[in-house]
Amino acid sequence: MDFSVVIEYFPRLLSGAWVTLQLVLLSVVLGGIFALPIALARISPVAWVRAIPFGYIFFFRGTPLLVQIFLVYYGASQFEAVKNSIFWPILKEPFWCAIIAFTLNTSAYTAEIFRGAIQAIPKGEVEACKVLGMTKVQMYRRILLPRAFGIVLPSYGNEIILMLKGSALASTITILDLTGMARTIIARTYTPIEIFLAAGAIYLLISMLVIFLFRQIELRQNRYLGTQSIQLEDKS
Amino acid sequence: MATTPALELINIHKTFGDVEVLKGISLKAYDGDVISILGSSGSGKSTFLRCINLLENPTQGQMIFNGSELDLVRGDVDLVPNNMKQLTQMRQKIGFVFQSFNLWPHMTILQNIVEGPLHVLKRPKHEVMAYAEHLLEKVGIAEKKHMYPNQLSGGQQQRVAIARTLAMDPQVILFDEPTSALDPELVGEVLGVMRNLADEGRTMLIVTHEMNFAREVSSDVVFLHQGKVEEKGTPEEVFGSPKSERCKAFISSVF
Numbered sequence: 001m002d003f004s005v006v007i008e009y010f011p012r013l014l015s016g017a018w019v020t021l022q023l024v025l026l027s028v029v030l031g032g033i034f035a036l037p038i039a040l041a042r043i044s045p046v047a048w049v050r051a052i053p054f055g056y057i058f059f060f061r062g063t064p065l066l067v068q069i070f071l072v073y074y075g076a077s078q079f080e081a082v083k084n085s086i087f088w089p090i091l092k093e094p095f096w097c098a099i100i101a102f103t104l105n106t107s108a109y110t111a112e113i114f115r116g117a118i119q120a121i122p123k124g125e126v127e128a129c130k131v132l133g134m135t136k137v138q139m140y141r142r143i144l145l146p147r148a149f150g151i152v153l154p155s156y157g158n159e160i161i162l163m164l165k166g167s168a169l170a171s172t173i174t175i176l177d178l179t180g181m182a183r184t185i186i187a188r189t190y191t192p193i194e195i196f197l198a199a200g201a202i203y204l205l206i207s208m209l210v211i212f213l214f215r216q217i218e219l220r221q222n223r224y225l226g227t228q229s230i231q232l233e234d235k236s
Numbered sequence: 237m238a239t240t241p242a243l244e245l246i247n248i249h250k251t252f253g254d255v256e257v258l259k260g261i262s263l264k265a266y267d268g269d270v271i272s273i274l275g276s277s278g279s280g281k282s283t284f285l286r287c288i289n290l291l292e293n294p295t296q297g298q299m300i301f302n303g304s305e306l307d308l309v310r311g312d313v314d315l316v317p318n319n320m321k322q323l324t325q326m327r328q329k330i331g332f333v334f335q336s337f338n339l340w341p342h343m344t345i346l347q348n349i350v351e352g353p354l355h356v357l358k359r360p361k362h363e364v365m366a367y368a369e370h371l372l373e374k375v376g377i378a379e380k381k382h383m384y385p386n387q388l389s390g391g392q393q394q395r396v397a398i399a400r401t402l403a404m405d406p407q408v409i410l411f412d413e414p415t416s417a418l419d420p421e422l423v424g425e426v427l428g429v430m431r432n433l434a435d436e437g438r439t440m441l442i443v444t445h446e447m448n449f450a451r452e453v454s455s456d457v458v459f460l461h462q463g464k465v466e467e468k469g470t471p472e473e474v475f476g477s478p479k480s481e482r483c484k485a486f487i488s489s490v491f
Contacts, residue, residue, distance in 0.1 A: 124338035127291055132352040132404060133328030135320070142355055147342050224342045224384035 002191060006198045009185045013195075016181025017202050023095075023167045023177060027102030028160050034107035039114035040140070053111060060108035066169050068105055073097040073173045098170040106163050113159060117152040118144060150221045157214030161207050178202060240303045242267050242439050243330075243408050248287055248297035250280070250463075251313070257283050258294070259463040265408065265441060270434045272450035272471075273443045275460035276486060281443045282335075284460070285412050288441070289330050290317060301326050302407070328356060331406030335413040337393040339385040345372070345396050346381040352404045364403070371399040375429050391422030395429055402433075409433070411442040447490050451475050459483045 006013075042053040060068065076082050076091045090096045121144060129139040171180030182199040186192045241264040250258040257280045265271055273281045286292040288299065290306075293314035299306040307322055308315040317323040339348050346368060353364045372378040375395040377388075385393050394414055401409055411430065415423040427449050434440060434453045444450055450457060450471065457474040459467040459482075467474055467483040478484045 122338075124334060124336050125340055127332075128334070128338040128340065128400075130291065131289055131327055131330075131332035132356055132400075133324040133326070134352075134356055135324055138355060142351065143340055147340065150342055222342075224344075224386060 001194055003194050005189050005191045006194050012181055013198055016176055016178040020167050020178040023098055023170055024164050026099050027106055028163055030103040031106035031110050035110035035114055038111035042115045057108045060105050065105050065166050069101040069169055072101045094173045094175050098175055109159050113152055113155045117148040120151050121147050153214060153218045160210050164206055241265055244300040246298040249295045250283055250287055251295045257463050261465055265439055267439050268437045270440045270454050271456045272454040273458050279460040280463040281460050282412055285410050285443050289327050329407045331401035331409035333397055333401055333411045333414050335416050337397045339393055339397055341385050344382050344384055349400045349403050371402050375399045390418045391425045394426045398429055408439045413443050
């Protein structure tokens with residue numbers, strides 16, 4: 001094995017990692033923004049309002065991400081109407097096709113995570129909002145969403161890590177993300193073990209950063225849980 | 237005695253599935269009344285209290301607050317509010333204290349208390365803050381205002397919950413077994429705060445198992461049995477010489 005190729009191609013791998021980061025950050029942020037209204041519609045008391053996000057989530061959770069990417073990338077260009085629309089400059093770019101597919105996918109998962117968190121708030125705390133005469137909007141904006149934020153953090157961090165790993169699929173539509181870049185380098189150097197090990201290490205590093213970041217936010221956000229509930233009393 | 241009751245409930249019914257929990261309860265509360273609602277478990281007293289501000293939707297009945305009737309329409313089974321604005325405005329004037337406190341755990345004591353007056357009533361901040369400090373002083377937890385609910389004992393949490401209710405300046409306060417979730421040694425401190433409120437002339441409806449407290453503090457006592465008012469009167473009448481057999485048996489079983 002010859003790890004000098006790793007050093008030689010390291011700048012290329014880093015530029016691939018940067019593309020991966022852009023893919024993940026953009027789709028997670030956009031997905032998070034879309035997820036909130038989807039989650040709120042999902043818990044609506046009105047049946048037909050609930051049905052729309054249900055179908056959306058059912059589709060995006062039930063089909064492979066790779067199929068979704070292909071549908072956007074190969075599917076959209078099949079329609080003349082799409083090619084003639086103002087969206088074509090965006091839809092012809094593999095990068096943006098990946099962003100669209102990732103965003104739709106992660107927003108479906110994230111909506112389910114948000115919904116779970118909102119519904120995990122004890123009923124009594126919701127009633128405490130009602131008896132003060134809060135409107136629905138006040139209730140969600142002032143109390144329930146901030147409360148759900150603390151509950152959502154662990155599973156949301158998990159979803160971001162899943163998205164990070166899922167982003168490797170972008171390499172199938174010619175994007176030179178970390179995985180795509182690794183494959184390109186290997187095609188030239190025939191050193192799959194060295195380069196994939198290096199790429200894997202970079203993925204691991206990014207995951208660690210996400211985990212660390214979420215741990216910090218969690219500690220801050222959930223400080224109300226207090227330390228005394230976890231720490232044992234000092235008997236001395 | 238005022239001519240218009242602060243709160244009037246007429247013929248409240250509530251059905252859960254096939255079970256009729258409330259079978260037509262009527263009640264009037266005038267300003268300054270302290271009404272204790274007693275009864276064995278399952279008699280429907282908590283459900284009745286929760287029907288007053290529509291935490292439960294009654295199946296039938298009327299609710300009149302300060303002379304204006306709450307606009308209810310028939311939903312699938314129960315009556316539902318027809319005018320959410322009217323309901324929220326009414327709720328702003330009717331305080332509710334829960335058995336399980338229901339403080340918001342992610343907010344400090346002070347934040348819990350100022351939330352309603354600041355963001356629901358939209359009162360000026362300096363005024364709300366000063367009043368909150370005063371209330372914390374009154375319920376005896378001023379030094380804990382920056383702590384979180386989980387860091388307080390049950391009795392302290394319930395006193396915070398009472399302060400949160402008082403911060404809204406409610407015209408009527410409903411207490412749903414406020415001491416039932418507390419350790420015996422913490423009951424006294426909460427009852428002490430409630431006693432002071434009664435002495436101030438606040439209008440209160442109290443569902444409770446604390447018989448001595450009900451006897452000393454109430455202006456009226458209502459005894460519920462199987463979803464009906466079995467007996468009502470002054471504490472002397474209900475505790476001293478109960479007329480119905482069930483009420484007699486209940487009183488003698490707790491004393």
